[in-house]
Amino acid sequence: xxxxxPRIRWLLxxxxxxxxxxxxxxDWNWFRPLVERQASAALGRPVSVRSLDVDLGRHPxxxxxxxxxxxxxxxxxxxxxxxxxxxAIRINPWRLWHREIRLLDIQIDKPxxxxxxxxxxxxxxxxxxxxxxxxxxxxxxxxxxxxxRNGHARIKEPxxxxxxxxRVGTEDAADGEPxxxxxxxxxxxxxxxxxxxxxxxxxxLRQPERPYPVRLSVVNGATRVMLKGTLLQPTKFGGAxxxxxxxxxxxxxxxxxxxxxxxxxxxxxxxxxxxxEQGRVRFRDFxxxxxxxxxxxxxxxxxxxxxxxxxxxxxxSKVVLADLGGFVGVTPGKAGAETxxxxxxxxxxxxxxxxxxxxxxxxxxxxxxxxxxxxKYRADRIESDLPFDGLSAHLVSREGELQLKPLQFxxxxxxxxxxxxxxxxxxxxxxxxxxxxxxIDLKRLVRDNPALSGTGLIGGSARIDSYGNSTAQIxxxxxxxxxxxxxxxxxxxxxxxxxxxxxxxALLSALGLPSETDVRCAVADLGMKEGLLETRLLLVDTxxxxxxxxxxxxxxxxxxxxxxxxxxxxxGLASLRAPIxxxxxxxxxxxxxxxxxxxxxxxxxIALGALVGPLAALLPTVELGLGEDNDCKALVDELKAxxxxxxxxxxxxxxxxxxxxxxxxxxxxxxxxxxxxxxx
Numbered sequence: 002x003x004x005x006x007p008r009i010r011w012l013l014x015x016x017x018x019x020x021x022x023x024x025x026x027x028d029w030n031w032f033r034p035l036v037e038r039q040a041s042a043a044l045g046r047p048v049s050v051r052s053l054d055v056d057l058g059r060h061p062x063x064x065x066x067x068x069x070x071x072x073x074x075x076x077x078x079x080x081x082x083x084x085x086x087x088x089a090i091r092i093n094p095w096r097l098w099h100r101e102i103r104l105l106d107i108q109i110d111k112p113x114x115x116x117x118x119x120x121x122x123x124x125x126x127x128x129x130x131x132x133x134x135x136x137x138x139x140x141x142x143x144x145x146x147x148x149x150r151n152g153h154a155r156i157k158e159p160x161x162x163x164x165x166x167x168r169v170g171t172e173d174a175a176d177g178e179p180x181x182x183x184x185x186x187x188x189x190x191x192x193x194x195x196x197x198x199x200x201x202x203x204x205x206l207r208q209p210e211r212p213y214p215v216r217l218s219v220v221n222g223a224t225r226v227m228l229k230g231t232l233l234q235p236t237k238f239g240g241a242x243x244x245x246x247x248x249x250x251x252x253x254x255x256x257x258x259x260x261x262x263x264x265x266x267x268x269x270x271x272x273x274x275x276x277x278e279q280g281r282v283r284f285r286d287f288x289x290x291x292x293x294x295x296x297x298x299x300x301x302x303x304x305x306x307x308x309x310x311x312x313x314x315x316x317x318s319k320v321v322l323a324d325l326g327g328f329v330g331v332t333p334g335k336a337g338a339e340t341x342x343x344x345x346x347x348x349x350x351x352x353x354x355x356x357x358x359x360x361x362x363x364x365x366x367x368x369x370x371x372x373x374x375x376x377k378y379r380a381d382r383i384e385s386d387l388p389f390d391g392l393s394a395h396l397v398s399r400e401g402e403l404q405l406k407p408l409q410f411x412x413x414x415x416x417x418x419x420x421x422x423x424x425x426x427x428x429x430x431x432x433x434x435x436x437x438x439x440x441i442d443l444k445r446l447v448r449d450n451p452a453l454s455g456t457g458l459i460g461g462s463a464r465i466d467s468y469g470n471s472t473a474q475i476x477x478x479x480x481x482x483x484x485x486x487x488x489x490x491x492x493x494x495x496x497x498x499x500x501x502x503x504x505x506x507a508l509l510s511a512l513g514l515p516s517e518t519d520v521r522c523a524v525a526d527l528g529m530k531e532g533l534l535e536t537r538l539l540l541v542d543t544x545x546x547x548x549x550x551x552x553x554x555x556x557x558x559x560x561x562x563x564x565x566x567x568x569x570x571x572x573g574l575a576s577l578r579a580p581i582x583x584x585x586x587x588x589x590x591x592x593x594x595x596x597x598x599x600x601x602x603x604x605x606x607i608a609l610g611a612l613v614g615p616l617a618a619l620l621p622t623v624e625l626g627l628g629e630d631n632d633c634k635a636l637v638d639e640l641k642a643x644x645x646x647x648x649x650x651x652x653x654x655x656x657x658x659x660x661x662x663x664x665x666x667x668x669x670x671x672x673x674x675x676x677x678x679x680x681x
Contacts (some may be wrong), residue, residue: 046072060094063090065087076125088109089108106145117155151288162191168185195220199217221257232242247656252266273287275283292323294320294321295319308373315377319380321385359473417439418439432466433466435462439460440458443458463483479575488521525538560586583681584589
């Protein structure tokens, strides 16, 4: 036993001597196949090295020349993804016993990458998932110094319409530490792009107490991004002091750069602070302008989950409603505004020239599904041709299902409030909406029309259930209803008298005599089936006359087939009580008297009697919109009495006239739309 121990000892000494001789006199390239196999396994594609050398010492220097990384299967055999002319790494081997990889210095000469998608659409830079080590404490990596010389990369991504080059390197600063510089040029999102980045040294990244300077400027088409500041905790991006400036023609152009889906807007300029912490990017305390509107608030993007989550709380002191046109599919901005781009002016002119009126810009389904949203917005004051004073909205979207609850417009002391649900998970969007009108002052609705004036409170509701991929398709194929009521107001006598062709009084009204007529009760009840609005009840009880309406409005064809009848309460000398026919299209409506029905004397009276039942049925809803103190109930009682006292011969004459009445022309039937085909 004792004789064997010296033999084993001498064998170990001989093995160590042989190994030392190989290391001192041998060729380190003997180990090159091992390095290539390990690198190929790690990257999932062939890796070759031209030469390998090691300079031994307390901190060995490993030098690899001619590194080439081939493309994965499916790419040309002679192509490569990346190459490095020379890679030199100085390592501290003593830290390996503590499962730490301490790289004291890394020098990379002429790194070059050609990154693009293969025939199957899979990009060559997408590496296979790395295998997790089983058990034990994970290895830690620490780098003290990094130098890059003459780096270059070309990136092509057809899905992003991108083809640009990046040149990267490090330059020594005054403190002797190399700082990272990078420049990019080419095209991105089918628009020219240039970018310039200056960063601090790598040493600053691993010292939390040391600020890491960052400066980035990007110009992509009309979009300009400027980022400048320092990161106080670079590895966590916590406590960042970064200033971000954004300028461009429309916020929608930021989607390819940020992944945040935003609607088309007017030209914008925003600035604020940017930070990042625990997978959450925040653009906080920003302020600026969008078109002629101011905008401020905080926007955050959470990247920690499986889906991107965008949250925002924004506010405008003053907003021009035309700047928000992108939310409903129309060209944003205001004609003639200094902030409107030439492209937006051309789009607006084209939209005005077409025959259709309802917006038909398709809903962008990929954007709708791209991220989850939780956005709150409030506008204290609104400037537009519409009578809106303020706006508040809360939008929530999850995996293509969007809810706008609530959407509220303030009009004086009244409001229009709605809840809208939009399901964009299928190829055709399903929309369900409910809108409530409460105590809206008529004076606010006609304030910008010098020919009309009036007062009175309006209430009501609207509902729609539809399928379609644009505002025009949704309105043109929907089912629902519209109910509006007005109580105890005044209406311009010009409007009332023109409806009854009271030519003499119309002339006096145009001159301001008389100026107004009382309205006790006004009720409009219209039902909608597949985009066709049919009148169930239209009645206005005024001091001059009772006004009745019937007919249909096609939202699909954008055509009108409507009639207005009057029953004067006083006979005028120049009164011609013929109904008025309203026809044509939304873009070019026509108004003319129905002379064929001029001689019908009892038709209006018969119609008033027939509306007693429908009006009585609507009273509970009227009270909900206007309050219990309204005059529509008194009108029902009066109509009942009028119908009971109607002379028999007038009833008979009215029935005969009704029998001869030609059927209303039905709107032209269009071919079944894609939205209809998807209806359950």
